[in-house]
Amino acid sequence: MSSQYPELKGFYHLRETIGSGGFAKVKLAYHALTGEKVAIKIMDKRALGDDLPRVKTEIAAMKELCHQHICKLYQVLETETRFYMVLEYCPEGELFDYIVSKDRLDEAEARIFFRQIVSAVAYIHIKGYAHRDLKPENLLLDEDQNLKLIDFGLCAKPKGGMENHLFTCCGSPAYAAPELISGKQYLGAEADLWSMGVLLYALLCGYLPFDDEKIPSLYRKIQSGKYEVPDWLTPESSILIAQMLQVDPKRRISIQQLINHPWLRKGFNIPCEFESKYKMTLDEDCLTELAVHYGQKRREMETKVSEWNYDYLTASYFLLLEKKMKGRPVRLLQKP
Numbered sequence: 001m002s003s004q005y006p007e008l009k010g011f012y013h014l015r016e017t018i019g020s021g022g023f024a025k026v027k028l029a030y031h032a033l034t035g036e037k038v039a040i041k042i043m044d045k046r047a048l049g050d051d052l053p054r055v056k057t058e059i060a061a062m063k064e065l066c067h068q069h070i071c072k073l074y075q076v077l078e079t080e081t082r083f084y085m086v087l088e089y090c091p092e093g094e095l096f097d098y099i100v101s102k103d104r105l106d107e108a109e110a111r112i113f114f115r116q117i118v119s120a121v122a123y124i125h126i127k128g129y130a131h132r133d134l135k136p137e138n139l140l141l142d143e144d145q146n147l148k149l150i151d152f153g154l155c156a157k158p159k160g161g162m163e164n165h166l167f168t169c170c171g172s173p174a175y176a177a178p179e180l181i182s183g184k185q186y187l188g189a190e191a192d193l194w195s196m197g198v199l200l201y202a203l204l205c206g207y208l209p210f211d212d213e214k215i216p217s218l219y220r221k222i223q224s225g226k227y228e229v230p231d232w233l234t235p236e237s238s239i240l241i242a243q244m245l246q247v248d249p250k251r252r253i254s255i256q257q258l259i260n261h262p263w264l265r266k267g268f269n270i271p272c273e274f275e276s277k278y279k280m281t282l283d284e285d286c287l288t289e290l291a292v293h294y295g296q297k298r299r300e301m302e303t304k305v306s307e308w309n310y311d312y313l314t315a316s317y318f319l320l321l322e323k324k325m326k327g328r329p330v331r332l333l334q335k336p
């Protein structure tokens with residue numbers, strides 16, 4: 001297998017393909033130094049065609065985004081024919097399949113997931129990014145049933161900040177905001193809020209609020225803002241969905257209001273925490289283990305890791321930190 005991907009030899013042990021979407025193949029792999037599982041997203045530059053800018057957009061965004069509900073980028077490798085993105089492994093698959101397997105979720109379970117989605121989206125908005133393709137297929141479940149947001153290929157970092165308008169019509173039609181599909185200029189944050197309303201509806205109902213196999217009629221339904229309210233939805237859930245699925249983006253609830261919304265606080269009594277749980281200071285144990293492994297002084301290793309080159313050293317540091325956060329020994333497997 002590694003003969004097909006010579007750049008990975010000795011660094012990652014490749015296993016089966018765990019997902020593929022369009023121009024990318026995603027394979028399970030083991031990081032040789034820590035033995036930790038990772039997902040490697042492999043993209044062929046020729047096959048990418050004019051989707052190439054999406055990869056550069058995604059890599060640039062994921063290097064800046066470090067959050068407990070965003071799939072972590074560990075390493076980027078580029079050859080003349082390929083891009084590789086080494087990512088956090090999410091063994092439980094897509095939220096989409098989880099909803100389908102349960103038909104629909106009860107309010108308590110939907111609330112746990114939705115709080116994590118709000119946490120991730122609030123974080124990226126504060127960092128100046130709009131995702132623009134929020135949907136259950138882009139939310140993966142890790143081994144503890146926590147959600148991790150993926151696919152930043154369509155995200156936008158408006159020049160001059162999130163108050164500036166965007167124009168590109170993109171994302172998946174069924175989740176797209178009315179203003180986005182009408183070709184008008186729009187605010188990324190407001191369009192993400194609409195998609196989150198469609199997402200919450202899908203969690204609680206098990207199907208989409210606006211659906212039609214013909215795009216023009218789907219667009220008409222979205223722009224009408226009219227959707228069915230099934231009788232199993234509580235009044236509180238219906239009110240929140242209605243506040244998010246407001247056709248007029250200026251009447252739509254904001255992420256700041258959502259963080260504190262009573263529906264999200266029910267049973268928690270604390271607002272959604274959106275700060276990243278990752279510390280900016282480097283972890284002593286991980287630095288020491290790396291320094292010993294590479295025969296360097298700790299200070300030198302600290303300087304090297306702080307460059308955040310998203311090379312094998314960055315991946316090794318993050319994966320050692322993962323091991324520590326999961327209570328596993330902060331040890332590297334191979335001695336040189």
Ligand SMILES: [NH3+]CCCOc1cc(-c2cn[nH]c2)ccc1C(=O)Nc1ccccc1
Pocket residue numbers: 018019020021022023024025026038039041071087088089090091094137138140150151153
């Ligand atoms: N809908 C998800 C299909 C699998 O895709 C991924 C899985 C993981 C993953 C799996 N386990 N852990 C992480 C990480 C990233 C992706 C991904 O970015 N896929 C993709 C997005 C846009 C275009 C093409 C492919």
